[in-house]
Amino acid sequence: MKEMFFSEAISAALRNEMLRDESVYLIGEDIGVYGGSFGATAGLYDEFGPGRVKDTPISELGIIGSSAGAAITGMRPVAEIMYNDFLTCCMDPVVNQAAKFRYMYGGRVQVPMTIRCACGGYVTGAAQHSQSLEAMFAHVPGLKLAYPSNPQDAVGLLISAIRDDNPVIFFEHQMLYGAKSEVDEAFEPIPLGKGKIVKEGKDVTLVATGLQVTRAKEAVKLLGEEGIDVELIDPRSIFPLDKEMIYQSVQKTGRIVIVTEECKRGAWSGEVAASIAEDLFEALKKPIIRVGALNTPVPFSQPMEEYMLPQVKDIVNAVKKIAE
Numbered sequence: 537m538k539e540m541f542f543s544e545a546i547s548a549a550l551r552n553e554m555l556r557d558e559s560v561y562l563i564g565e566d567i568g569v570y571g572g573s574f575g576a577t578a579g580l581y582d583e584f585g586p587g588r589v590k591d592t593p594i595s596e597l598g599i600i601g602s603s604a605g606a607a608i609t610g611m612r613p614v615a616e617i618m619y620n621d622f623l624t625c626c627m628d629p630v631v632n633q634a635a636k637f638r639y640m641y642g643g644r645v646q647v648p649m650t651i652r653c654a655c656g657g658y659v660t661g662a663a664q665h666s667q668s669l670e671a672m673f674a675h676v677p678g679l680k681l682a683y684p685s686n687p688q689d690a691v692g693l694l695i696s697a698i699r700d701d702n703p704v705i706f707f708e709h710q711m712l713y714g715a716k717s718e719v720d721e722a723f724e725p726i727p728l729g730k731g732k733i734v735k736e737g738k739d740v741t742l743v744a745t746g747l748q749v750t751r752a753k754e755a756v757k758l759l760g761e762e763g764i765d766v767e768l769i770d771p772r773s774i775f776p777l778d779k780e781m782i783y784q785s786v787q788k789t790g791r792i793v794i795v796t797e798e799c800k801r802g803a804w805s806g807e808v809a810a811s812i813a814e815d816l817f818e819a820l821k822k823p824i825i826r827v828g829a830l831n832t833p834v835p836f837s838q839p840m841e842e843y844m845l846p847q848v849k850d851i852v853n854a855v856k857k858i859a860e
Contacts, residue, residue, distance in 0.1 A: 545687035564616030596625040607649040635678030656709040663833035681774035685749035692726030729776030737767035755851035790821030800828035822858035
């Protein structure tokens with residue numbers, strides 16, 4: 537085991553796959569000489585050269601369009617879109633091309649491309665550099681979505697994403713790049729669609745994604761001091777989703793709180809809630825509660841941003857509301 541920052545874990549996973557498979561290459565803005573805006577590609581340009589670590593102009597459309605084309609010809613591009621906010625600049629090649637190629641060609645082509653992107657707030661990045669847009673892409677058939685919450689999962693999920701023969705969007709919360717924890721240097725893949733029980737409990741099920749897993753851990757500790765035993769689940773993948781793990785927990789506790797950083801309107805958390813309501817309604821002892829951001833663009837002002845985004849106290853209050 538070795539302690540790594542989240543950004544170092546991303547870089548290590550990329551290096552592992554580039555050494556393993558010569559068809560893997562990186563493409564994006566400032567990922568080469570500069571080492572990436574968050575340091576996640578540091579050192580890779582020096583090791584692999586400009587042929588496999590490709591700096592591009594500021595053109596998300598070009599990055600994703602060329603990656604989709606390269607993928608169907610046998611390459612395995614890992615494209616970095618600096619922020620998930622900028623995926624809106626290249627929606628056509630993501631949604632209408634990459635996501636649909638295998639279906640439209642009857643499975644005769646594969647689209648093994650990974651799109652890495654930073655997401656989330658709490659950094660006063662304001663309205664265009666702080667969004668959580670996973671629900672937009674969870675809606676699109678043909679795409680897979682991974683969302684690690686720690687360095688170990690970042691390594692395992694990214695390896696699986698790169699090896700997958702379908703397009704995968706890989707969300708990296710920008711507040712996690714500086715998070716540090718132990719990583720198994722065996723660098724084993726973590727299957728997409730396999731969640732993790734972070735803490736077992738019997739009173740309330742708590743599902744959280746990305747940075748909210750860290751905040752949920754704080755909430756679980758505070759709730760435990762008050763005698764509320766929470767089971768915390770990290771899905772790790774937005775889609776495919778480990779419904780079985782979540783369902784088993786809800787059948788045990790009869791209560792669930794879903795915590796994501798998205799605006800609640802149209803959020804992915806609503807899809808999870810709807811699935812539980814449809815499939816497990818009789819198992820529920822209390823209403824499903826969702827915790828998310830307010831339905832407004834992310835403010836620049838730090839106090840306003842904190843008010844708009846979910847906080848630990850919001851998670852604690854939500855669990856308490858249905859714990860009895």
